[in-house]
Amino acid sequence: MQAVTTVSERTAATTSGDSVSLICLRGDISSASKEAMLGAYHKVGSTVSRVLLDFTGVDYINSSGIAIIIQMLLEASKAESRSIGIFGLSSHFHKVFNMVGISKYATIYENEAAALAVA
Amino acid sequence: MHSRSHRVCLLIAAAAATTLSCGAQMPVGSPANPPMPFVANNLGKGYAAINGLWAFHPGDNLVWASPDFDDSSWMRIETGKTWEEQGFRNLTGFGWYRRKIVLDANMHPDWTLALYLPVVQNAAEVYWNGQLVGSYGKVPPDPVWYDLAWPLEMAVLCPACERGQILLGRPESGVLAIRVWTAPYVFFSGPAVGGLTTVPEIGSAEAIRDQVGRQSAEWLESSLYWMGLAFVEGVVALLALLAWLRDRRQWMLFWLAVYTAHAVLLLPFEVPGLLSFRWGYGLIAPVVCAEDVSLWFLLLYLLRLRENRGLVRWTLWMTVVAMVGNFGDGALQLFRWTTWPGHVFLAWDIGLTIPALFVEGWVLVLVAFVFRRRLDAARWLLAIAATLVDVVQAVSDWGDAGARWTHSTVGGLIARPLFEIAGITFTPRSFADTLLLVAILYAVWRYEAEQRARQAHLDEEYRNAQELQQILVPQSLPEVPDYSVSSVYRPAEVVGGDFFQIIGLPGGDTLAILGDVSGKGLKAAMTVSLIVGALRAFVETTSDPGALLAALNRRLHERLRDGFSTCIAIRIDPDGGCLIANAGHLAPYRNGQEIPLPPGLPLGVVPDAEYCSISLHLDPGDFLTLLSDGVVEARNAEGELFGFERTREISGKSAEEIARAAQQFGQEDDITVLTLHYAPSKVLHA
Numbered sequence: 091m092q093a094v095t096t097v098s099e100r101t102a103a104t105t106s107g108d109s110v111s112l113i114c115l116r117g118d119i120s121s122a123s124k125e126a127m128l129g130a131y132h133k134v135g136s137t138v139s140r141v142l143l144d145f146t147g148v149d150y151i152n153s154s155g156i157a158i159i160i161q162m163l164l165e166a167s168k169a170e171s172r173s174i175g176i177f178g179l180s181s182h183f184h185k186v187f188n189m190v191g192i193s194k195y196a197t198i199y200e201n202e203a204a205a206l207a208v209a
Numbered sequence: 210m211h212s213r214s215h216r217v218c219l220l221i222a223a224a225a226a227t228t229l230s231c232g233a234q235m236p237v238g239s240p241a242n243p244p245m246p247f248v249a250n251n252l253g254k255g256y257a258a259i260n261g262l263w264a265f266h267p268g269d270n271l272v273w274a275s276p277d278f279d280d281s282s283w284m285r286i287e288t289g290k291t292w293e294e295q296g297f298r299n300l301t302g303f304g305w306y307r308r309k310i311v312l313d314a315n316m317h318p319d320w321t322l323a324l325y326l327p328v329v330q331n332a333a334e335v336y337w338n339g340q341l342v343g344s345y346g347k348v349p350p351d352p353v354w355y356d357l358a359w360p361l362e363m364a365v366l367c368p369a370c371e372r373g374q375i376l377l378g379r380p381e382s383g384v385l386a387i388r389v390w391t392a393p394y395v396f397f398s399g400p401a402v403g404g405l406t407t408v409p410e411i412g413s414a415e416a417i418r419d420q421v422g423r424q425s426a427e428w429l430e431s432s433l434y435w436m437g438l439a440f441v442e443g444v445v446a447l448l449a450l451l452a453w454l455r456d457r458r459q460w461m462l463f464w465l466a467v468y469t470a471h472a473v474l475l476l477p478f479e480v481p482g483l484l485s486f487r488w489g490y491g492l493i494a495p496v497v498c499a500e501d502v503s504l505w506f507l508l509l510y511l512l513r514l515r516e517n518r519g520l521v522r523w524t525l526w527m528t529v530v531a532m533v534g535n536f537g538d539g540a541l542q543l544f545r546w547t548t549w550p551g552h553v554f555l556a557w558d559i560g561l562t563i564p565a566l567f568v569e570g571w572v573l574v575l576v577a578f579v580f581r582r583r584l585d586a587a588r589w590l591l592a593i594a595a596t597l598v599d600v601v602q603a604v605s606d607w608g609d610a611g612a613r614w615t616h617s618t619v620g621g622l623i624a625r626p627l628f629e630i631a632g633i634t635f636t637p638r639s640f641a642d643t644l645l646l647v648a649i650l651y652a653v654w655r656y657e658a659e660q661r662a663r664q665a666h667l668d669e670e671y672r673n674a675q676e677l678q679q680i681l682v683p684q685s686l687p688e689v690p691d692y693s694v695s696s697v698y699r700p701a702e703v704v705g706g707d708f709f710q711i712i713g714l715p716g717g718d719t720l721a722i723l724g725d726v727s728g729k730g731l732k733a734a735m736t737v738s739l740i741v742g743a744l745r746a747f748v749e750t751t752s753d754p755g756a757l758l759a760a761l762n763r764r765l766h767e768r769l770r771d772g773f774s775t776c777i778a779i780r781i782d783p784d785g786g787c788l789i790a791n792a793g794h795l796a797p798y799r800n801g802q803e804i805p806l807p808p809g810l811p812l813g814v815v816p817d818a819e820y821c822s823i824s825l826h827l828d829p830g831d832f833l834t835l836l837s838d839g840v841v842e843a844r845n846a847e848g849e850l851f852g853f854e855r856t857r858e859i860s861g862k863s864a865e866e867i868a869r870a871a872q873q874f875g876q877e878d879d880i881t882v883l884t885l886h887y888a889p890s891k892v893l894h895a
Contacts, residue, residue, distance in 0.1 A: 121728060124771075149848050152878060153706075153727035153838060157772050160814055182841075182852055190775065190793035191810040 095123035097130040102142075104206045108169060110140040116147035119155030131162050139171050142205050143196075144179030163195035165193075173197075177205040246309035249411065254320070256412020256420060259308060259385075263288060269303035269388070274336035276384035280307045291330065292391070292403030300403055301551070303348070306387040310411065312380055322377040323414040325421060329389060331355075331486070335375050336386040343375035343746040345746065346485070348390040352547055374417040386411075388447075392486070393551040396558045398613045434480070434633045437814040439472040442646065443652045446470035459822045461510035465653060467503035469646075471496055487542055498565075502528045503572055508595060511652040512579045512588055520578060527568045534565030559611070568608050570586065587648075587655040594648035598641040605638065671703045671731070678704050678734055681741045682881075687711050691783045693857040697868040698879075699839070705879035706733025706774075708741055709838045714752050717783050722757075723883050724776035724794065724812075725837045726769075733772075733879075740765065740774060740812075754778035754790035755822035758812065762792065762820075765813035773811035777835060783895025785827040785887055790820045795841065798823075798834040798860035827887045834860045839880035843871040851875075 096116040096192060101109055111134045115127070134141055143159075151159075166174045177199040179187060199205040265286035272278060286292075306547035312322075324335060324343075331354035332346035340581060346354040358433045377383075391403040410420065420889065449466035453459055469833045474496045478489050507526050509515050538561040546554045576592045576599075584592065601623055608620030626634040635643075678700075686694045694711060706726035713719055726733040747760045757778050765774065775794035781787050789797070789804070796803050804825070810818045827833070836856070843851040851874045859867050864882040871880050 150842075150844060150850070150877075152777070152842065153725060154772070159729040160773065160811070161771055162301060164814070180836060182850055186838075188808050189795065191808045194810070 092131070095119055095126050097123075097126045099130055099133065102202075102206060104140075105181075108140065109138075110142055110206070111135075111138045112142045112144055114144040114147065118150040118152075119148055119158065120150075120152045123155060124158050128159055128162065131165070136169075140173055140175065141166065142175045142177065142202070144178050144202065145176065145180075145183070146202075148178070148180075148183070151183055156186070156192075159192065160195075161191065163183035165171070167195055175199060175205045177201050210272070214616055243754070246311045247411075248311045249372075250313050251314060252412060254413045256323075256325070256410050256414055256416040258408040258410050259288065259310070260408060262286065264307040267297065267300055267304045269305070271388075273305045273307065274386045274388070275463065277339075278307075281676035283307070285574075286404075286886060288405040289408040290404070291401040291406055293401035294697060297403065301391045303804070304389050304391070306385075306405060308385050309382070310385055311382045318379060320380045321414040323374040323412065323417040325374050325410045325412075325417045326387075326405065327410075329354075330406050331392045332390045334388040336388065337377045339386075342377055348388065349547065351545075352390060352392065353487070354390075354392060355485055374421060376414055377411075380413075381626045385411075393547055394555060394613060396555065396562050396611060397609050399609075400613050400616050400618075402613070413758040421522065425886060430475055430632060431634060434635075435472075435479070435639060436476075438639075438643065438646065439476055442469040445650070453826040455633045461507065461653070461656060464503045464506040464510065465649070467499055468507055468649070469629070471500040472502070474499075491539045491541075491543035494535040498531050498535040501531050501569060501571075504595070505575060507649065508572065508575045508591070511591055511649070511656055512575065512584075514575060514578055515689065517578065518661070520575070524571065524575070527571045530564050531568045534561050534563075534568070537561040538565065551791060562610065566610060569602060569606065570597070570599065585655065585760075587652045591645075591648040591652040594641070594645040598645045601637050601641045614738060652825065674704045674731060674734055677738065679705070681706055681710075681738055687713060689713070689781075689885070691887065691889040692719070692781065693888055694884070695864045695886075696881070696883045697864040698881050699868055699872060699876065700729070700879045701839070701876055702730045704731060704734035707728055707839065707879040707881040708735060708737045708883055709835075709883050710741060710744060712745070712748055714716050714748070714780070719781050720748065721779045721781065721835065721883060721885060722776065723835045723837065723881060724774050724792075725839075725879070725881070726774040727772040727811075729879055734771070736769060736774065740776075741770065752780055753822055754780050754788050755820040758790050758792045758809075758820040759818065761879045762810075762812045762814075763816060766815075766816045768812040773813045776809045777839075779833070779835070779885075781827070781885065781887075783889065785829070785889070787825040787827050787830075787833075788822045789825065790822045792818070792820055795838060797836075799827075799859060800832050801857065801861040803857060829887060829889050831887045832861055834864075834867070835883040835885075836860075837881040838877060839876065840867060840871040840880040840882065842877060843874040843879050843880070845875040 094117050098114045098116075100112050102112050102113065103109055113127075113130050113134070115128075117123075119127070131141070136141050143162075163174055174196040175194050175198075176187070176192070178201060179198065184198060187193060193200070245261060247261060249257050262285040264280040266273065266280070266283045273280070286295050286306070288306065292304065297304075324331065324337075326335075326345055329345045332344070332348045332352055334344045334348055335342050346352070374871075384738065387405065387409070389404055394402070409671035410417065412420075446466045446469040449462045449469065453462040453466060457463075463609070475493070477483050478493050478496070484492070505527065509521060509524060514520055538558060541554070541557055541561065548879075572595050576596050579588065579592055605620045605623040608617045608623070612618075612620065624639050625636060627637055627640055628635050683696075684697050686696060689711065696709060698705075698707065700707065705730050707724070708726070709720060709721070709723040711721055724740065726736045726740070743761055743764045744757070747757055747764075751757055751760065755778075758776060761776065773793070776792045777789065777794040777797060779787060779789050779797070790809075791806045792809045796806045798804065806823060807821065809820050812818075841851055841853055841856045851871055855870075855874075859870055861871075864884045867882045870878050
């Protein structure tokens with residue numbers, strides 16, 4: 091019953107005028123999403139210091155999907171000059187993300203405006 | 210295997226055979242000896258071939274239809290031979306034949322006189338005493354012609370025509386004028402083309418009708434074998450298609466359906482006069498392409514070549530080339546190409562045909578990859594049959610390609626009879642096609658048998674894994690002093706990635722551990738066996754939940770290949786003492802309320818993760834519920850999650866009820882529920 095993951099990228103400006111890369115995710119996130127998600131993340135230029143993951147269009151994330159997100163966050167944590175923000179999570183997955191410790195590696199915001207205001 | 214060129218070759222071969230059997234080449238005649246009238250004496254109710262010399266003039270002028278026109282200065286020519294064989298090299302377009310027909314005065318006046326032209330290259334109009342009485346196909350400006358060396362009964366166009374004959378009216382002498390049009394050359398044109406390539410026949414309508422019927426019957430008899438073969442292939446195609454629709458992962462069946470369906474799809478092209486040259490040549494391209502491509506992919510499956518990714522990738526490229534060549538050439542024919550300059554069309558025709566001819570040899574490349582391997586009888590037969598068919602096709606196509614310039618006669622050999630059984634003639638091509646069909650069916654049978662054996666083996670392996678997991682995930686729970694324990698384990702597949710363990714410790718304490726490996730199925734189940742093994746070993750050295758999870762984490766790091774495992778460990782004692790540590794797992798519920806726990810990374814993510822043990826004290830009657838995310842993330846048909854709130858509401862129920870509720874909502878993942886009810890005997894009995 092899982093829906094296909096679609097991933098798109100765009101850039102946006104923070105309230106302070108800095109440019110950030112946004113990776114917009116849609117559908118379900120599972121093991122089948124790995125190539126699309128990591129591919130999109132690897133496409134972000136090495137000079138980009140802030141990446142935001144938009145989960146607004148995500149309906150479902152299973153444990154394999156969470157494993158992919160953690161893998162992405164660990165990669166980012168190795169690049170010292172890059173930080174990751176997350177927004178658009180449903181309350182259910184907000185709780186799941188907290189539970190598995192994702193909040194240690196990424197800041198979770200309510201929505202895009204909040205993420206860009208802080209960034 | 211058929212090809213577009215094969216159909217053209219039939220025409221060329223038949224025409225060549227007809228003309229070559231007529232003896233020495235006749236030079237262009239001198240006007241000094243005008244052609245003699247054809248005198249049909251003693252015709253009776255029969256018919257006669259209009260042999261001998263006809264007056265002939267290249268070009269076109271409708272005045273030449275008149276019986277009074279003086280053709281004494283025209284050249285002489287024979288029918289039953291092409292123009293080019295009689296000295297008119299490179300002549301295409303119009304040319305007129307004229308002949309005076311003298312009938313016996315004793316013929317019965319009630320008879321109807323009829324004319325029959327078995328083969329014309331390519332279209333003709335027939336004039337009798339200056340009147341247009343019928344045509345074979347249509348001459349320009351909008352030419353329509355037919356490409357088969359069979360009786361063209363369906364190609365005859367005129368109100369007074371029936372079953373391939375043109376009715377001339379009352380039996381009386383007159384002048385027959387035939388306006389013939391020969392199409393521009395194509396790449397597969399024979400060495401000599403043009404004109405009336407069979408001898409016209411004249412006689413009573415009845416006799417001509419019998420003659421047409423006889424030839425049709427001969428055609429039908431000679432076609433019975435390939436029609437029967439097409440029927441068999443059609444049945445196989447239908448069965449394969451139905452089987453593929455039932456299980457669309459079985460792509461071998463799809464390619465089998467396409468390959469065998471091509472024989473049925475070719476039927477309209479083989480029936481005389483059903484499709485004109487333009488539509489037949491134009492539309493056969495997709496069928497020819499499907500035949501080639503489906504055979505390549507069928508060989509990839511049946512000869513076990515799919516693991517060679519490079520070969521598969523090249524086969525896809527060959528498919529693209531075949532499609533561009535065949536579809537392009539087919540589309541070219543559908544345009545009004547006869548109005549183009551001849552050399553322009555020919556350049557396009559050659560340019561698109563040659564790549565398509567080259568890729569036809571891809572079968573030989575595929576087969577070359579297996580000849581060094583040890584093959585069973587079915588695959589040997591398939592490899593040999595596929596090679597034979599490809600060689601036959603290559604000889605035919607390359608022999609006929611550009612034959613009017615190379616003068617090759619090799620292609621004609623393929624259409625010659627090899628042997629005859631019960632009146633049915635077998636050519637090298639029909640023999641090879643039959644052998645290939647038998648070989649494919651045999652190899653498919655073997656392939657399916659192997660697939661079934663492999664599946665049975667896999668099922669056995671899964672059963673073994675399931676048995677192993679029943680050991681790792683206990684079916685019957687050990688006695689836990691002062692606690693009532695129940696559990697439910699429902700994997701989403703045969704085996705799962707959830708696990709739990711109840712381990713008795715020295716001193717009466719008990720460890721309850723529940724976890725969930727990311728992913729599901731066999732890979733997750735194998736990780737479970739690794740975790741449970743490590744866990745059992747670590748319990749020998751520590752019973753602190755936090756230390757246990759940290760040790761497990763170190764063991765699992767870099768062993769889970771981008772995955773992880775969540776895990777919760779609880780140590781309980783008979784006095785209600787309780788220590789909990791959590792590695793990213795769902796928090797447990799106590800009497801219907803979630804126990805707040807600090808977040809913790811799942812096991813295997815980072816090497817140095819630490820987990821703290823939280824201390825609780827359980828009161829008699831307390832009810833602890835541990836569960837996996839298969840409960841909270843059960844999802845219904847609308848995509849709605851079961852969620853934390855529903856889970857909390859039912860967390861005080863039995864393990865069986867909780868698991869059933871999640872399953873009925875919509876199971877997506879493995880579901881595990883473990884409940885611990887603290888019921889100390891000394892308190893209850895006090």
